[in-house]
Amino acid sequence: MKKSSIIIIILIAVAIGAIVSSYGDASTYENFSVAAENPDKEYHIVGTLNRTKEKHYDPKADANYFTFYLIDDKGKESKVIYRAPEPQDFDRSEKIVIIGKMNGEEFEASKILLKCPSKYTENEVKGS
Amino acid sequence: MNEVLFEGERLIYGNLGHLAVVLAFGTSIIATLAYFFAAQKPEEKNWEKIADSAFYVHTFSVLSIVGILFFIIHQHLFEYHYAWQHSSRELPVQYMISCFWEGQEGSFLLWIFWQMVIGNILLRTAGKWKSPVMAVVMLSQIALTSMLIGVKVFGYKVGSSPFELLRVAMGNAPIFKRPDYLSKIADGNGLNPLLQNYWMVIHPPTLFFGFATTIVPFAFAIAGLWKRDFTGWIKQALPWGLVSVMVLGTGIIMGGFWAYESLSFGGYWAWDPVENASLIPWLILIAGVHVVLIFKHTGNSLSVAFILILTTFLLVLYATFLTRSGILGNSSVHSFTDLGMSGQLLVFLFVFVILSVGLMVKRWKELPKSAKDEEIYTREFWMFIGSLVLVISAFQVILTTSIPVFNKVLGTNMAPPADVIQHYNKWQMPMAIIIALLTAVGHILKYKKNSGDAIRKIGIWAAVSLVIAVALMFAFELKNWFYIGLLFASVFAVIGNASLLKPMFSGKVHLVGSSVAHIGFGILLIGVLVSSANKQVLSINQSGMQLNPEFDAKANMEHVYLEKGKALRMGDYEIEYRKDTTEWVNNYYEVHYKKIKPNTNEVEYEFDLYPNAQINPKMGLVANPDTKHYWSHDVFTYVSSVPKEKGESKFVHPQTYEVAVGDTIVTNNGYVLLKRVNSNVKDGKIDLANMQLLIAAELEVHTLDKVYEATPMYGVQNNAVAQFESIVDEAKLRFKFTNVNPANGKITIEVAEKDTSGEFIIMKAIKFPWINLVWGGTIIMVIGFTLAIIKRLRDLTRKNS
Numbered sequence: 001m002k003k004s005s006i007i008i009i010i011l012i013a014v015a016i017g018a019i020v021s022s023y024g025d026a027s028t029y030e031n032f033s034v035a036a037e038n039p040d041k042e043y044h045i046v047g048t049l050n051r052t053k054e055k056h057y058d059p060k061a062d063a064n065y066f067t068f069y070l071i072d073d074k075g076k077e078s079k080v081i082y083r084a085p086e087p088q089d090f091d092r093s094e095k096i097v098i099i100g101k102m103n104g105e106e107f108e109a110s111k112i113l114l115k116c117p118s119k120y121t122e123n124e125v126k127g128s
Numbered sequence: 129m130n131e132v133l134f135e136g137e138r139l140i141y142g143n144l145g146h147l148a149v150v151l152a153f154g155t156s157i158i159a160t161l162a163y164f165f166a167a168q169k170p171e172e173k174n175w176e177k178i179a180d181s182a183f184y185v186h187t188f189s190v191l192s193i194v195g196i197l198f199f200i201i202h203q204h205l206f207e208y209h210y211a212w213q214h215s216s217r218e219l220p221v222q223y224m225i226s227c228f229w230e231g232q233e234g235s236f237l238l239w240i241f242w243q244m245v246i247g248n249i250l251l252r253t254a255g256k257w258k259s260p261v262m263a264v265v266m267l268s269q270i271a272l273t274s275m276l277i278g279v280k281v282f283g284y285k286v287g288s289s290p291f292e293l294l295r296v297a298m299g300n301a302p303i304f305k306r307p308d309y310l311s312k313i314a315d316g317n318g319l320n321p322l323l324q325n326y327w328m329v330i331h332p333p334t335l336f337f338g339f340a341t342t343i344v345p346f347a348f349a350i351a352g353l354w355k356r357d358f359t360g361w362i363k364q365a366l367p368w369g370l371v372s373v374m375v376l377g378t379g380i381i382m383g384g385f386w387a388y389e390s391l392s393f394g395g396y397w398a399w400d401p402v403e404n405a406s407l408i409p410w411l412i413l414i415a416g417v418h419v420v421l422i423f424k425h426t427g428n429s430l431s432v433a434f435i436l437i438l439t440t441f442l443l444v445l446y447a448t449f450l451t452r453s454g455i456l457g458n459s460s461v462h463s464f465t466d467l468g469m470s471g472q473l474l475v476f477l478f479v480f481v482i483l484s485v486g487l488m489v490k491r492w493k494e495l496p497k498s499a500k501d502e503e504i505y506t507r508e509f510w511m512f513i514g515s516l517v518l519v520i521s522a523f524q525v526i527l528t529t530s531i532p533v534f535n536k537v538l539g540t541n542m543a544p545p546a547d548v549i550q551h552y553n554k555w556q557m558p559m560a561i562i563i564a565l566l567t568a569v570g571h572i573l574k575y576k577k578n579s580g581d582a583i584r585k586i587g588i589w590a591a592v593s594l595v596i597a598v599a600l601m602f603a604f605e606l607k608n609w610f611y612i613g614l615l616f617a618s619v620f621a622v623i624g625n626a627s628l629l630k631p632m633f634s635g636k637v638h639l640v641g642s643s644v645a646h647i648g649f650g651i652l653l654i655g656v657l658v659s660s661a662n663k664q665v666l667s668i669n670q671s672g673m674q675l676n677p678e679f680d681a682k683a684n685m686e687h688v689y690l691e692k693g694k695a696l697r698m699g700d701y702e703i704e705y706r707k708d709t710t711e712w713v714n715n716y717y718e719v720h721y722k723k724i725k726p727n728t729n730e731v732e733y734e735f736d737l738y739p740n741a742q743i744n745p746k747m748g749l750v751a752n753p754d755t756k757h758y759w760s761h762d763v764f765t766y767v768s769s770v771p772k773e774k775g776e777s778k779f780v781h782p783q784t785y786e787v788a789v790g791d792t793i794v795t796n797n798g799y800v801l802l803k804r805v806n807s808n809v810k811d812g813k814i815d816l817a818n819m820q821l822l823i824a825a826e827l828e829v830h831t832l833d834k835v836y837e838a839t840p841m842y843g844v845q846n847n848a849v850a851q852f853e854s855i856v857d858e859a860k861l862r863f864k865f866t867n868v869n870p871a872n873g874k875i876t877i878e879v880a881e882k883d884t885s886g887e888f889i890i891m892k893a894i895k896f897p898w899i900n901l902v903w904g905g906t907i908i909m910v911i912g913f914t915l916a917i918i919k920r921l922r923d924l925t926r927k928n929s
Contacts, residue, residue, distance in 0.1 A: 003502055003509075011516060018524040018555065025545040026531060042546035059769060063689040063890045085687050085769040085890050088749035099546050110546070 031072040145291035148192040155186035156269040163263035209297035216318035229332040233290035242340035260351035271476040327386035338376030344368040346441035367920040374913035392766040405447035411522035415515035510570035564617035568624025593620035621650030645912025655901025666893040692887040769890040779880035798831040840865035
């Protein structure tokens with residue numbers, strides 16, 4: 001066999017490996033019910049902040065402990081724990097993406113992405 | 129709708145701007161067609177003349193667009209949407225330049241500008257390749273200028289004009305019903321505070337210049353296929369390819385440096401889709417340049433060289449599509465807004481894909497191919513393997529970055545890996561190890577044939593590198609085998625390439641360009657490795673106290689609560705938040721660091737950091753870190769949270785003193801001297817009409833390093849006592865003049881201290897060891913590239929004459 005053929009075979013094998021890996025590592029956008037069924041897996045959950053319930057952040061007591069209630073796109077609500085300071089601009093978020101896993105009744109978020117409609121475009125002209 | 133005559137609008141500039149855009153678009157079409165015919169029929173000289181004239185007009189119109197847009201921003205013509213949205217009155221001039229690339233239109237304009245500049249260089253240097261190459265460049269220019277047109281064709285908006293009027297862009301707002309609306313718009317929206325950084329003034333132009341240069345090797349490759357000169361294009365395309373690798377690489381790393389200096393994610397690379405989008409074409413281009421070199425020296429692998437060079441530019445277009453179409457929406461922190469032009473971007477991508485694939489297929493059989501099998505003990509063999517590894521590395525990045533695209537196309541519901549960094553490292557680290565090893569092995573070997581001597585050299589240098597790597601392994605305390613492997617490979621890359629520096633000592637500096645570039649790459653890898661493997665979060669809560677009932681041992685408590693004036697021990701450092709100052713729109717928090725020797729508790733050295741935060745009305749808190757650079761490590765600090773609002777200042781511990789002129793009062797941070805008592809006060813703010821008496825105590829307030837003045841006043845108004853307090857914010861003191869004792873001529877002064885207990889910051893601190901190797905390696909790489917480019921340009925001129 002020519003060396004170039006061997007190289008091509010190895011190349012294809014590695015490429016397939018990369019495809020399988022990125023598929024295997026990929027998380028999915030799910031809701032709290034799915035996350036509760038698979039407490040070991042990490043999920044992306046898209047939802048909105050429940051503004052009627054109190055969010056908790058007391059930096060003096062613990063600067064790394066922030067909790068709030070999120071309603072997922074199926075309408076289910078869960079308490080979310082985020083072990084870092086409250087993200088700035090949190091209240092203005094329109095949509096929130098949390099990444100993490102379910103721990104009993106609570107969702108342990110390792111990352112929070114905020115989607116703020118006004119972040120780059122302020123579509124409102126204020127007269128003075 | 130009734131025509132309203134609006135007052136004060138300066139429409140002439142927008143009209144001129146629109147005209148320039150249309151002219152730029154029109155001339156790029158004319159130039160493309162004329163260069164196309166000039167390439168098809170070189171004997172008809174008129175086509176080339178038409179094309180050149182169209183290109184000159186094009187150059188003029190692009191310069192006009194840039195000039196007019198800058199004028200509109202600089203003069204604050206807020207009737208234009210772009211100026212209103214991206215700038216504001218108080219913006220310093222250097223950041224007005226950044227306004228250009230905050231918006232999508234402006235960044236396309238930047239790209240158009242660079243491509244125009246490149247066109248002007250090619251016009252003078254491309255020789256017989258001019259017409260076909262310029263035809264391709266101008267085709268790309270049609271695509272880019274159409275992004276600025278902003279007209280509706282059959283209900284579909286083509287492009288988005290930077291000269292759109294505010295009242296057109298936001299037609300529904302009631303304010304625009306008033307003819308005098310413009311006088312009501314006091315200020316623009318302002319520049320995103322994250323972009324108010326000097327690196328943001330130079331990083332985007334560099335990156336876009338890099339993007340723009342990828343058109344040149346692409347255009348030469350297309351021209352080579354088109355004119356059936358399959359090998360002649362290489363000589364001219366090679367220096368451009370090297371320029372492209374150098375500039376794009378510099379741009380990418382500048383972006384990393386900007387992120388490190390001014391973003392608070394704590395690092396220079398986060399595998400964010402936007403970063404990946406610029407990395408992918410760069411990797412493919414590096415592979416392409418190496419395969420072009422293989423062909424140049426051995427005559428092998430021409431078709432692979434074509435494929436890689438063509439793919440680079442297609443990937444630049446794909447990257448543009450990813451970042452500008454809004455498709456990354458949920459997966460990127462800095463997702464860009466969708467201006468509804470993703471369709472248009474896709475059309476361009478397909479046009480260029482079809483052009484490249486079509487030509488490749490059509491000419492495939494004619495491409496010269498080498499039939500003989502490759503020798504293993506040659507440079508070209510290992511260079512080729514290295515290039516393939518780069519391709520796989522890019523392929524893996526592209527796959528994961530494209531997950532949102534797969535979701536769109538396949539209707540799946542995948543999300544990027546939850547732990548992105550770990551996912552990429554798993555793949556990219558082994559690739560980096562292989563590539564680093566190959567840079568040394570491939571370079572020590574010669575093209576075509578090698579004696580046992582070269583293989584012996586590889587063995588010797590590998591052994592030397594192993595010894596050094598083991599020593600460094602202990603010095604850096606590395607335990608992970610992947611890290612150790614990468615350390616050895618990087619050291620070998622540095623040592624192996626350094627062994628080839630001999631020509632430098634005989635004055636032939638231009639010959640060592642590639643060795644120098646690869647040494648830089650090796651140093652860069654060592655820097656990346658050590659700074660991330662030994663990165664240390666200093667601000668981990670080390671009090672040992674269980675502060676929260678729900679405390680979880682595994683939780684990463686990476687942020688500390690720091691009360692003003694209270695020192696806190698954090699690892700080997702003692703930190704204290706001392707004060708904050710406000711400059712323009714930024715609050716700077718002074719954090720004093722003391723490095724403590726672990727054993728003796730002596731202070732080794734101390735320094736201040738000023739992480740700042742801008743409380744932006746539109747974006748909330750925008751934090752910029754501050755970093756103390758030492759040659760062996762950096763201490764990086766940013767503020768992650770501050771009290772929401774500064775409440776009314778409270779003053780505590782009031783104390784009264786009876787003093788005469790010349791007396792002093794000792795305070796908690798200095799002393800106060802009563803200079804004189806003034807009974808003839810003329811204070812404009814106080815209505816003297818009903819005052820029976822008004823006297824002022826003129827005080828000199830001395831703190832540790834500064835002197836301030838305070839003048840509390842005492843008055844009698846309608847037979848009641850009136851006091852006017854005086855506050856010295858900097859000294860955190862409040863003074864009241866409470867009584868006068870005519871008997872002994874003394875007065876009573878009350879001093880109260882400001883209550884600072886509500887003032888705190890929450891911050892994170894990270895120590896990055898040896899991060900300077902990352903920047904140093906980059907600089908060495910750039911020097912190497914510059915030498916290599918000089919060498920290729922010399923080759924070019926020598927062979928032409």
